Amino acid sequence: MNRREFIQLAGTGALTVLLSGCGLGALAGEKDSKEAKELLHGKKSIMMATAYNSADWTMEALENHYETLVRYMEWEDVGQVWATGCGARSLVEKSSFADMAYKIGANL
Secondary structure (H helix, E strand, C coil), X not given: CCHHHHHHHHXXXXXXXXXXXXXXXXXXXXXXXXXXXXXXXXCEEEEEEEECCCCCXXXXXXXHHHXXXXXXXXXXXXXXXXXXXXXCHHHHHHCXXXXXXXXHXXXX
C-alpha cells in the first residue's frame, strides 16, 4: 500500500466520522431522525487516523468518539488503525500501520 492509498483510506475513515453526525441530519430532511438512522443501520465502519504525536493519550478522545458513533449508529466496526508517530510520509511508509490498513481492507 502506498501513501496515496493509505491517505485515501484514512480520509474515508475521517469522512465516516464526519458524515455520521452531519449526514444523519441531512438524510433526515423532512423525516425524523429515527427514519434517517434506519437508512444507515447495519453498515460496516473502519477508522483510520494518523498523528505525529506518539504519546499513549494521542488518539484517546478520537477513539472514544468513534466507538460512541459506531454504537449509536449500530454499525459493525471491522477495524481500526491508530497510526501514532506518523507525521510524515516516510514515517507512515516505514511503519506497520499501512499493512494493518491493507489487511482490514482486504478482509471486507
